[in-house]
Amino acid sequence: MPTAIDGFATAPQRVGAEPLALAWKQQSGLIGLSIVNFILRVLTLGIYHFWGKTEVRRRIWSAVRLNGEPLEYTGTGKELFTGFLVVLLCVFLPLLLSGGALVYVLGPHSRLLPAFQLLAYIVFFFLIGVAIHRALRYRLARTRWRGIRGRLEGSSLRFAWTYFWTALLIPFTLGWIMPWRATRIRSLLNNDMRFGNRPFRFMARSGPLYGRFAVAWIGTIVLVVAASAGVAVSMYLVGVDPQPVAVPGRPASVGPKAVAAIVPVLLVFYLLFALIIAWYQAAVTNHFAAHTSYEGATFRGNLTAWSMIWLVISNLLIVLLTFGLLAPVAQARAIRYMVERLSIDGAVPLADIMQRAEDPIRRGEGLAQVFDVDAL
Amino acid sequence: MSTLSSATLDAYGGRLSDGHTATALPATVRLVPEGIEIALGGGHTPLVWPYGELTAASPISSGTDDVLLSCPATPGATLFVADRSFVGALVHRASHLTAASQRWRFARPLLAVGAVAALTVAALWIADVSPARGLAGLLPTKLRQSLGRQAIQSMSRGRGICETPQGSAALGRLTERLSVAAGGKRFNIRVLNWSLVNAFAAPGEQIVLTRGLIEQANGPDEVAGVLTHEMGHGLELHPETAIIRVIGLSAAVELMLGGGGGVLANVGLLLTQLGYSRAAEREADAHALQILEKAQISPQGFADFFKRVEEGERGSPIREISLLRTHPLSAERARLAESRPAYPVTRALADDDWRALRAICGELARP
Numbered sequence: 174m175p176t177a178i179d180g181f182a183t184a185p186q187r188v189g190a191e192p193l194a195l196a197w198k199q200q201s202g203l204i205g206l207s208i209v210n211f212i213l214r215v216l217t218l219g220i221y222h223f224w225g226k227t228e229v230r231r232r233i234w235s236a237v238r239l240n241g242e243p244l245e246y247t248g249t250g251k252e253l254f255t256g257f258l259v260v261l262l263c264v265f266l267p268l269l270l271s272g273g274a275l276v277y278v279l280g281p282h283s284r285l286l287p288a289f290q291l292l293a294y295i296v297f298f299f300l301i302g303v304a305i306h307r308a309l310r311y312r313l314a315r316t317r318w319r320g321i322r323g324r325l326e327g328s329s330l331r332f333a334w335t336y337f338w339t340a341l342l343i344p345f346t347l348g349w350i351m352p353w354r355a356t357r358i359r360s361l362l363n364n365d366m367r368f369g370n371r372p373f374r375f376m377a378r379s380g381p382l383y384g385r386f387a388v389a390w391i392g393t394i395v396l397v398v399a400a401s402a403g404v405a406v407s408m409y410l411v412g413v414d415p416q417p418v419a420v421p422g423r424p425a426s427v428g429p430k431a432v433a434a435i436v437p438v439l440l441v442f443y444l445l446f447a448l449i450i451a452w453y454q455a456a457v458t459n460h461f462a463a464h465t466s467y468e469g470a471t472f473r474g475n476l477t478a479w480s481m482i483w484l485v486i487s488n489l490l491i492v493l494l495t496f497g498l499l500a501p502v503a504q505a506r507a508i509r510y511m512v513e514r515l516s517i518d519g520a521v522p523l524a525d526i527m528q529r530a531e532d533p534i535r536r537g538e539g540l541a542q543v544f545d546v547d548a549l
Numbered sequence: 550m551s552t553l554s555s556a557t558l559d560a561y562g563g564r565l566s567d568g569h570t571a572t573a574l575p576a577t578v579r580l581v582p583e584g585i586e587i588a589l590g591g592g593h594t595p596l597v598w599p600y601g602e603l604t605a606a607s608p609i610s611s612g613t614d615d616v617l618l619s620c621p622a623t624p625g626a627t628l629f630v631a632d633r634s635f636v637g638a639l640v641h642r643a644s645h646l647t648a649a650s651q652r653w654r655f656a657r658p659l660l661a662v663g664a665v666a667a668l669t670v671a672a673l674w675i676a677d678v679s680p681a682r683g684l685a686g687l688l689p690t691k692l693r694q695s696l697g698r699q700a701i702q703s704m705s706r707g708r709g710i711c712e713t714p715q716g717s718a719a720l721g722r723l724t725e726r727l728s729v730a731a732g733g734k735r736f737n738i739r740v741l742n743w744s745l746v747n748a749f750a751a752p753g754e755q756i757v758l759t760r761g762l763i764e765q766a767n768g769p770d771e772v773a774g775v776l777t778h779e780m781g782h783g784l785e786l787h788p789e790t791a792i793i794r795v796i797g798l799s800a801a802v803e804l805m806l807g808g809g810g811g812v813l814a815n816v817g818l819l820l821t822q823l824g825y826s827r828a829a830e831r832e833a834d835a836h837a838l839q840i841l842e843k844a845q846i847s848p849q850g851f852a853d854f855f856k857r858v859e860e861g862e863r864g865s866p867i868r869e870i871s872l873l874r875t876h877p878l879s880a881e882r883a884r885l886a887e888s889r890p891a892y893p894v895t896r897a898l899a900d901d902d903w904r905a906l907r908a909i910c911g912e913l914a915r916p
Contacts, residue, residue: 198614200607201612202610202648206648209652213652213656213659213660216656216660216663217656217659217660217662217663218662218663218666218801219801220659220662220663221655221656221659224652224655224656224659228608228648228651228652231606231607231608232607232608234606234607235606235607235617241631242564242573242617242629243606243607243615243617243629245606245617245627246606247606250655276695277691277692277695317627318571319566319571319572319573319627320566320567320568320569320619320625320626320627321566321568321570321571368571369570369571521571523570523571523572524570524571524572525570526570526571527569527570528568528569528570528625
């Protein structure tokens with residue numbers, strides 16, 4: 174489609190397909206930005222939060238380079254703010270107030286209250302799926318490369334329903350639905366993703382994940398048993414009675430000696446547990462990447478358990494030790510990790526990728542912000 | 550257009566995308582007086598994007614390596630220039646693209662909101678108006694009672710409420726006597742099977758005494774003294790006010806500091822919850838002394854008990870209460886109690902009733 178726009182026209186260049194290289198270009202000043210955002214946030218009673226978040230995203234998106242050219246984040250603080258306000262006022266507060274009103278009308282001992290509570294939990298849980306889908310939809314709609322927008326098609330409700338019922342089955346299947354569920358969810362999302370007018374394709378089966386899952390599942394059970402035994406043994410070795418005697422008037426507690434015995438043991442087991450999860454999760458991400466394609470190009474993931482653990486632990490420390498102040502730094506590191514561990518094989522005929530009509534989504538991520546969940 | 554002179558200006562290499570396909574064309578970019586001039590070659594008229602209308606994908610500074618620009622003059626198109634000297638030259642001509650300028654534009658109206666809010670709070674503070682107290686007064690009684698029941702329920706979990714026929718009857722007589730003296734408001738008083746020495750007022754005219762407190766009290770007058778003090782808190786709606794204040798403050802802190810500020814926020818809130826303010830304690834004391842006088846109970850027990858609580862800080866068995874009552878007001882209390890003109894008094898409870906009350910948790914504590 175030859176297009177003539179005010180002063181210049183690009184004839185469709187048949188340059189053939191272009192290979193794509195994903196890279197990260199480190200941006201400076203993220204720490205300063207975190208501090209400035211914090212100060213402005215306090216001074217504006219928190220409202221600046223949404224604008225601060227937007228500036229952080231603009232910087233992080235700019236750091237992601239595809240063939241040397243940056244991604245662009247075009248969302249605004251106003252969109253995030255109104256999204257948050259609308260959900261707070263139209264979804265969250267009515268739910269909360271109707272709960273309060275019910276206690277008031279029925280009295281605190283009514284048998285209907287637990288039923289209402291259950292209903293509220295179900296609604297909240299269902300909304301988490303809606304939140305994930307809508308957050309991703311907003312972010313893709315506000316992401317451009319070479320001026321071409323991303324987009325997420327599909328119904329949030331349909332996604333939320335799958336997300337919901339498969340989650341309900343997790344306890345009944347002792348977790349064994351999880352690889353299948355992750356594949357199903359990723360399939361719903363990735364197959365609905367667009368860049369310009371062309372779709373992403375995701376065709377993965379969950380079968381290949383079950384080998385690692387079985388090892389991780391058994392490993393987790395072995396760990397729990399070993400951790401209990403380890404705690405008992407270490408308490409025995411330092412001579413702590415495992416049955417703390419409740420002193421009248423004081424809450425039952427264990428002494429510093431017992432804590433000194435338990436904490437190192439638990440720390441080791443938490444680390445081992447994290448390693449198992451990372452080992453499984455890295456394989457899942459690599460598997461999903463290998464089965465995601467766009468116009469003939471396929472992704473390749475090079476995630477490893479150790480690198481993932483290091484990312485998670487270092488990010489956790491960055492956030493915790495600064496009381497959340499440097500959360501943007503952690504966010505950038507997480508995205509950098511994915512960018513550097515993902516590559517794209519094959520070439521894409523970029524001249525054939527056309528802009529599509531803009532997604533009419535006007536407000537951003539209200540549910541995700543109120544429920545504090547993130548896009549997958 | 551000053552394209553005549555543009556040939557002598559520095560030319561930078563850039564890549565232009567038209568926003569219709571995902572391709573980019575090499576372009577030559579110059580900084581002319583009207584704006585940036587983008588030449589594609591091949592006989593096209595160069596585009597000129599005025600400096601004032603430019604937007605950048607990410608804020609720039611003189612040290613930025615590259616910039617992605619767009620302009621409403623060519624809707625949908627983007628221009629990427631990876632040249633530090635270009636960005637450095639652009640910063641001076643389009644200063645609205647710097648981080649500081651953009652932040653200031655967004656933050657200015659919000660800062661005004663913050664300033665107005667701060668001034669309002671300061672004004673309320675100076676005028677000694679508490680919005681939380683005002684809201685507390687608007688809550689319907691049924692709601693306050695329901696709040697109080699929930700508070701007591703969560704506190705009595707795993708401890709149990711003490712009831713015996715005689716003990717409850719005795720407590721009922723004391724409650725009745727004090728409630729009538731307090732102006733007829735029905736108070737609901739319960740004893741919790743808890744060794745901690747404590748008493749607290751919950752919303753909806755509800756008061757909880759602990760077994761520990763009854764055991765530590767020297768006679769019924771001291772229990773009556775504590776009860777009237779807590780009734781004073783109840784009459785002033787202090788518990789309701791405290792709940793509203795905590796909810797409001799935590800919402801505000803959550804907004805201002807966000808999720809990551811949770812730790813700081815909780816420490817702060819804990820500090821505010823540790824006790825009522827000195828002024829609130831004085832209000833409760835004033836009520837206590839009035840109720841005691843109307844009920845013809847000696848204020849001595851009231852003064853004595855709080856005095857022993859404070860001395861407890863220096864090593865007596867009832868130390869724990871000092872954590873909850875942070876303000877050493879006992880000297881002031883004793884003076885208050887003594888300064889009241891004498892009036893005829895009777896003991897708060899007859900000996901039989903006092904014994905029954907002491908045994909309300911099943912076991913008779915030391916005499």
